[in-house]
Amino acid sequence: MNNRDNLQLYRLYAPLYDRLMRAWTATARRKAIDMLQLQPGERLFIPGVGTGLDLPNIPAGVCIVAGDLSPAMLHQARKKLQEPVGFIVMDAQELPLPDGSCDAVLLNLILSVVPNGPVAMQEAWRVLKPGGHVAVFDKFLPEGSRLSGFRVLLGWLIRQIGTDPNRQFREMIRNIPGAHMPVDAPSLLNGLYRLILMTKPVVTVA
């Protein structure tokens, strides 16, 4: 998977995406936002916001900055909110935000899509304030699962439609040792999809 192919694929999906994805992901999306315990005035960053299916669940008063590689997906997202949201065309692997500038980051269905998931996670972690939270709702290879021949083939097929079911979450966080993970729970499809909450430690200097 690469940015050029993703741009083409998600331009095609943009008008259909909500009809394909809204109903069966709705409960998991609400849980992901709830885990962040967002407060009015806090700054939430959503890389790979897509068509903005998460936006209606975000509590009033939260300052939202949302980005996506695909202008066509962002065009759909812009239709969803009356409140001002900062929308940016950007690459989740190279965020145009300063270190520690966000209270929370939402990574729904993006780590399985960006070309380099660990780099996207590292960037999300960089822009997060100490004490801030990252919520993830996505599909990963179940921990301890063997990558069978069938799964390799299935992974190849599913990658042709713009997402990879064979990434391991452990691999996503390889660049951020010491992350605290108070939640890692099965969500949809027998635990193929998971809900994960990560908290960035506050480092105190003695």
Ligand SMILES: C[S@@+](CC[C@H](N)C(=O)[O-])C[C@H]1O[C@@H](n2cnc3c(N)ncnc32)[C@H](O)[C@@H]1O
């Ligand atoms: C499966 S959709 C998920 C969208 C949304 N987060 C959701 O939960 O519905 C994946 C999104 O990632 C975007 N994307 C793909 N590669 C990206 C990249 N390198 N940087 C930012 N967004 C990217 C796609 O354009 C698409 O909108």
